[in-house]
Amino acid sequence: MIASYLKMMWRGMKANKMFSFINIFGLAIGFTSCLLIAFYIYHETSYDKHQVKKDRLYQLVSIIVMEGKENRFSTTPAPMAPAMTSEFPEIASYTRLFRLFQDDKTLFQYKAGKDIKPFYESQGFMADSTFFTLFTYTFKEGNEATALNEPNSLVLSEETATKIFGNEPALNKVIHINSNTNGSGDYKVTGVYIPAKAPSHINAKFFLSMSSGEFGQWMRTETTMVNNNMFYSYLLLKPGADPAGLEKKFVAFIEKHAGEDLKASGRKRAQTLIPVADIHLKSGAEGNVTPAGSIGYLRILFSIALVTLLIACVNFMNLSTARSSKRAIEIGVRKVMGAEKNSLVMQFIWEAIFYAVMAFFIAAALTLFLMPLFRQTSGKDLEFTAQQSIGLLSAFLVVAILTGTIAGLYPAFYLSAFKPIKVLKGKFSNSLAAISFRKVLVVFQFIISGSLIIASLIIGGQMNYMREKDLGFQKDQQIIIPLRTSTAKDIYPAFKNALLNYSAISNVGASEYYPGITNFRDWLMYKQGSPQDQMKTVYINTVDESFLQTLGIKSIKGRLFSRDFPADTSNRIIINEKAIQDFGFASAEDAIGKNIASNWGTEELFSIIGVVKDFHFQGLHDEIKSYGFLLNRRPSYNYIIAHANSGKIKEVLAGISAAWVKLNPDEPFEYSFLDQDFQKNYIAEERLAAIIRYFTIIAILISCLGLFGLTSFSVEQRTKEIGIRKVLGASVKTLVGLLSKDFIKLVGLAIIIATPVAWYAMDKWLQNFVYRINVSWLVFAEAALLVLLIAFTTISVLAIKAALSNPVKNLRAE
Numbered sequence: 001m002i003a004s005y006l007k008m009m010w011r012g013m014k015a016n017k018m019f020s021f022i023n024i025f026g027l028a029i030g031f032t033s034c035l036l037i038a039f040y041i042y043h044e045t046s047y048d049k050h051q052v053k054k055d056r057l058y059q060l061v062s063i064i065v066m067e068g069k070e071n072r073f074s075t076t077p078a079p080m081a082p083a084m085t086s087e088f089p090e091i092a093s094y095t096r097l098f099r100l101f102q103d104d105k106t107l108f109q110y111k112a113g114k115d116i117k118p119f120y121e122s123q124g125f126m127a128d129s130t131f132f133t134l135f136t137y138t139f140k141e142g143n144e145a146t147a148l149n150e151p152n153s154l155v156l157s158e159e160t161a162t163k164i165f166g167n168e169p170a171l172n173k174v175i176h177i178n179s180n181t182n183g184s185g186d187y188k189v190t191g192v193y194i195p196a197k198a199p200s201h202i203n204a205k206f207f208l209s210m211s212s213g214e215f216g217q218w219m220r221t222e223t224t225m226v227n228n229n230m231f232y233s234y235l236l237l238k239p240g241a242d243p244a245g246l247e248k249k250f251v252a253f254i255e256k257h258a259g260e261d262l263k264a265s266g267r268k269r270a271q272t273l274i275p276v277a278d279i280h281l282k283s284g285a286e287g288n289v290t291p292a293g294s295i296g297y298l299r300i301l302f303s304i305a306l307v308t309l310l311i312a313c314v315n316f317m318n319l320s321t322a323r324s325s326k327r328a329i330e331i332g333v334r335k336v337m338g339a340e341k342n343s344l345v346m347q348f349i350w351e352a353i354f355y356a357v358m359a360f361f362i363a364a365a366l367t368l369f370l371m372p373l374f375r376q377t378s379g380k381d382l383e384f385t386a387q388q389s390i391g392l393l394s395a396f397l398v399v400a401i402l403t404g405t406i407a408g409l410y411p412a413f414y415l416s417a418f419k420p421i422k423v424l425k426g427k428f429s430n431s432l433a434a435i436s437f438r439k440v441l442v443v444f445q446f447i448i449s450g451s452l453i454i455a456s457l458i459i460g461g462q463m464n465y466m467r468e469k470d471l472g473f474q475k476d477q478q479i480i481i482p483l484r485t486s487t488a489k490d491i492y493p494a495f496k497n498a499l500l501n502y503s504a505i506s507n508v509g510a511s512e513y514y515p516g517i518t519n520f521r522d523w524l525m526y527k528q529g530s531p532q533d534q535m536k537t538v539y540i541n542t543v544d545e546s547f548l549q550t551l552g553i554k555s556i557k558g559r560l561f562s563r564d565f566p567a568d569t570s571n572r573i574i575i576n577e578k579a580i581q582d583f584g585f586a587s588a589e590d591a592i593g594k595n596i597a598s599n600w601g602t603e604e605l606f607s608i609i610g611v612v613k614d615f616h617f618q619g620l621h622d623e624i625k626s627y628g629f630l631l632n633r634r635p636s637y638n639y640i641i642a643h644a645n646s647g648k649i650k651e652v653l654a655g656i657s658a659a660w661v662k663l664n665p666d667e668p669f670e671y672s673f674l675d676q677d678f679q680k681n682y683i684a685e686e687r688l689a690a691i692i693r694y695f696t697i698i699a700i701l702i703s704c705l706g707l708f709g710l711t712s713f714s715v716e717q718r719t720k721e722i723g724i725r726k727v728l729g730a731s732v733k734t735l736v737g738l739l740s741k742d743f744i745k746l747v748g749l750a751i752i753i754a755t756p757v758a759w760y761a762m763d764k765w766l767q768n769f770v771y772r773i774n775v776s777w778l779v780f781a782e783a784a785l786l787v788l789l790i791a792f793t794t795i796s797v798l799a800i801k802a803a804l805s806n807p808v809k810n811l812r813a814e
Contacts, residue, residue: 020355023315026705027359027403030312032366033698035396036374037305039367042392043199043382044293047280050198052136053236056092058243058273060084060233061285065268066537073229074285076271078222081233083257088249090241095134096210097202097232097289098126098219101520102180102512102638106206107484107667109176110164118668119164123205125289126182126215131207132191134236135200141171142191151216153209154187160205161192178485180638183214197383201279202289225258226265230520232289235273243273265524265535287518297688304695307448311702313403314445349405356404360397377690379683439746445703446750446787447757452696454758454783458775459689462766465620465773466682472615473515474552474643478674479656480514481640484667489636491663498659499642504652506645509547510637515617516678525628527583528595528605536582538575538596539617539625542632548574548612550643557588558610561631568631574610579626596628606630619681620771641674704794707743711795740795747791751784758783 048054060081062073081094100106105120132144132155139147140158147155154175161170170189178184187208210216222228237243250271254262262269274283281293375382483489496508513519524535545561545568556577561568573596577588585591588611595605606628614624644652653671660669679686725734759775766772 022705022708023355024359024362026315026702027312027356028362028366029698029702030309031360031363031396031400031403032370033308033695034305034399035363035367035393036370037301038392038396039371039382040374040378040380041298041302042388043380044281044298047199047201047293048277050136050196050200051276053134054275054277056237056239056241057134057276058235058237059276059279059283060235061272061274061283062229063270063272064229065270066266072283072285074232074279074283074288075229076231076233077225077228078219078231080225080271081231081235083225084235084250084253087253088246090237090246091235092238093130093134093236095128095130095234095236097128097131097234098210098215098230099232099289100124100126100179100181100208101230101518103484104482104517105484105670107178108164109178109666110173111176116666117164118666120668120670121160121163121205123203124179125202125204125207126210126212127207128210132193134234135202136196137193138196140192140194141169142189144191144193147191148207148209150188150190151209151211152185152187153190153212155191155193155207156189157205158192158194161189177208179213180484181215182208182212184486185213187212199280199381201276201292224261225254226261226267226269227524234276243275247271247273264532266532291684294684297684300688301691304452304692304699308695308699308702309403311445311448311699313406315702315705349409353401353404356400357397360400363400364393377687377694379687442707442743442746443750443753445707446747446791447754449696449699449703450751450754450783450787451758451761452692452699453786454754454780455762456689456693456696457779457783458758458762458773459685459692459765461773461775461779462769463682463685463689465771466685466769467679469616469620469771471515471678472553472613475515475675475678477644477649478551479642479644479653480672480674480677481642481656481660482670483510483638483640487664488667492637492640495640495659495663498663499656502652502655502659504644504648504655505642507546507550507643508640509544509550510640511541511543511547512632512638513541513617514639514641514674514677515551515615516619516674516681519617523598523628525583525596525598525606527585528597530584532599536579536626538579538582539627540630541627542570542630542637544632544637547641548629550641552643553615554613556611556613558592558608560610560612561629568609570630570632571604571606572609572631573606574612574629575608576612576624576627577614578624579628580611582626616771619678620769621681623770700790704790707791707794708797711743740792743795744788744792747788748784751787755780755784 051057059074060076062076064071064073078096081096085091085094103122103124105122106124108119108121110117110119127148129146129148132139132147137144141161142155147153154177156164156170164170164175165173170192173189174186175189176184177187210219237246254269254271258269274285279288279292280290281295281298283292285292371382483492492510496510499505499508512521519539519541521540522537523540525538526532526535543561545563548555548560558574559565560574575591575596579596580588580591583591583596585594591608591611594608596608597603597605612629615627616624617627618625642656656671657669759780762775766775
């Protein structure tokens with residue numbers, strides 16, 4: 001029976017090639033979209049699922065309340081995890097992870113014979129000796145249980161080890177590491193691991209033992225449980241331990257160990273546990289090891305996949321019912337010959353399933369072809385094992401069969417319900433209900449397409465706004481040069497003089513941080529004379545006397561640091577307008593000469609010598625916060641900023657490189673541009689915009705395929721009418737309008753419905769940004785014109801062809 005169904009379906013495909021192509025290709029595009037998004041969602045929901053101890057492994061998350069505002073952070077002070085492990089019998093073990101936060105890249109220097117080979121590596125961390133016993137890593141060299149036991153131990157990823165040592169064993173080799181965060185020192189390679197293919201929220205390329213270097217020495221003396229929240233802390237609970245019950249005990253623990261200090265600082269604190277497998281999507285905590293995923297974005301992508309597939313299904317149902325007159329005689333004859341309704345229903349359902357399965361195999365091939373582009377667009381390393389890929393494709397094959405079944409149900413029951421007597425007498429015509437249903441489906445398709453176009457325009461507008469907004473400093477023509485070694489820091493005065501002698505460079509400054517990168521130094525400060533419980537958080541940056549001038553940050557009161565004031569010390573501070581408000585000064589003028597203070601056991605005063613205009617040192621997601629600049633006359637900066645006044649950037653870079661090599665020949669010259677670095681804050685939004693843009697094009701393509709198919713059947717059914725109208729003098733313009741107006745009305749209705757839907761969704765999305773565009777009605781007008789133009793173009797191709805056809809041939813039709 002099934003073979004008979006397939007045989008008839010194959011004959012129908014050959015007889016109706018365009019219909020078959022539109023249906024199969026439309027479904028294939030829909031399936032391809034769904035497959036790509038399914039792989040992405042599977043990847044995002046798979047983080048740390050491979051950890052062997054994931055059911056007992058938790059991250060310790062901090063909840064800090066200050067000025068009535070609750071913030072969740074993924075870090076804790078250094079002593080907290082060890083103290084909890086000692087105090088609570090439910091905890092079997094702990095480990096901590098610390099990011100080398102001042103190293104965008106860490107310099108490795110390996111001595112091979114007489115030569116010193118430099119290598120740069122990013123994503124470095126310090127870790128406790130227990131790290132590899134809690135987290136699952138496969139070691140290629142060394143022993144995971146003991147790899148970080150000794151000071152100055154170094155564990156490398158296989159990729160990093162290969163880059164440095166090639167095919168030679170890495171174990172026990174010594175590398176000199178230069179870190180802005182942890183100082184310089186020699187480290188022995190004690191392990192090489194093979195990263196798991198499964199994603200993890202820890203994306204390290206190398207680990208240093210926690211007891212190493214300058215930071216390791218400082219950490220051993222760190223006892224506060226209030227400040228220095230810089231450690232990612234993980235607790236391994238004993239089998240059968242109740243995490244909820246353990247969390248309840250944290251209240252008394254915090255009161256015991258930090259209650260007085262918290263009260264003095266005007267803060268409240270709580271700790272909670274997040275299962276390690278939930279960290280990526282569900283922790284809700286700021287500043288995790290890697291940027292957290294977004295359930296909201298996954299919902300958006302899932303919705304796009306779903307509606308794309310729905311559009312493809314709508315096409316199938318629309319075209320199947322539209323061509324009902326073509327199959328009416330076939331159905332009438334078969335009914336007269338004794339075919340039952342159930343048999344006809346099954347025939348049409350099997351046809352739909354076969355179309356869906358063919359579309360699935362085409363989609364699988366397209367997915368394989370498009371995966372590299374999708375990886376680049378999404379920014380995700382979508383690597384899967386053969387078992388995972390086969391599992392996903394098998395599951396989606398089932399989805400394809402279900403989709404074919406569901407998409408074929410309405411055409412099956414509709415077509416099988418024809419009365420054979422009417423059909424064979426030639427009295428068959430599409431029912432009003434069927435025509436109305438097709439119109440509803442066309443409207444539905446273009447509601448989705450119109451909504452996606454509006455979303456793409458608004459997201460694009462926000463991205464342009466973020467690129468073009470005045471950030472309060474000069475971001476263009478600014479060259480960033482990192483200083484990663486003591487040698488690089490020591491040559492700064494001479495290097496700066498060399499650059500200033502170059503006519504293409506107008507100014508040079510240096511600092512610990514610069515706008516666009518994470519500033520990890522935030523102090524609790526208060527206005528002198530105010531209670532300490534009125535402390536405010538102030539982000540601090542140490543700079544040289546020309547940094548603010550180089551960035552073009554505007555002074556509004558007082559003065560900036562300058563060589564003209566050699567008496568300036570590190571206890572003189574320049575603050576922004578937001579700090580003026582937070583500390584309660586009456587005005588910028590009122591603040592000059594006053595003191596703000598910090599208290600690290602003893603009160604330290606900082607005299608305000610200047611106030612600068614607010615500027616964005618973070619992305620536009622966040623409001624501007626209090627910021628302070630301190631002068632650092634020692635050549636101990638992390639970054640140099642050189643402002644080029646020439647458009648010939650290549651020549652400028654060549655000049656800077658020559659000066660660098662002359663003063664520091666053993667360290668490679670590296671640079672970046674401030675505007676590009678700042679734009680990295682919007683990577684997630686840029687990727688979302690690109691994904692929505694691509695899938696908007698796909699949705700429009702599928703919708704246009706359906707519209708093209710429906711128009712072709714409409715033209716076919718009105719062939720004689722077109723011939724008569726042409727004989728009576730109708731112009732091409734009149735005929736095109738006649739054939740187009742009904743569909744254009746439907747598209748116009750879809751736009752009217754899509755506008756408020758898209759506006760509501762995009763208004764919610766824009767709430768993620770403190771600084772955002774105002775959505776103008778012009779966006780909706782532009783989207784409406786674009787949708788109408790696309791629809792009209794699609795319809796006109798066939799309408800013009802029909803209008804230009806020979807009326808004699810039209811009248812001979814049928």
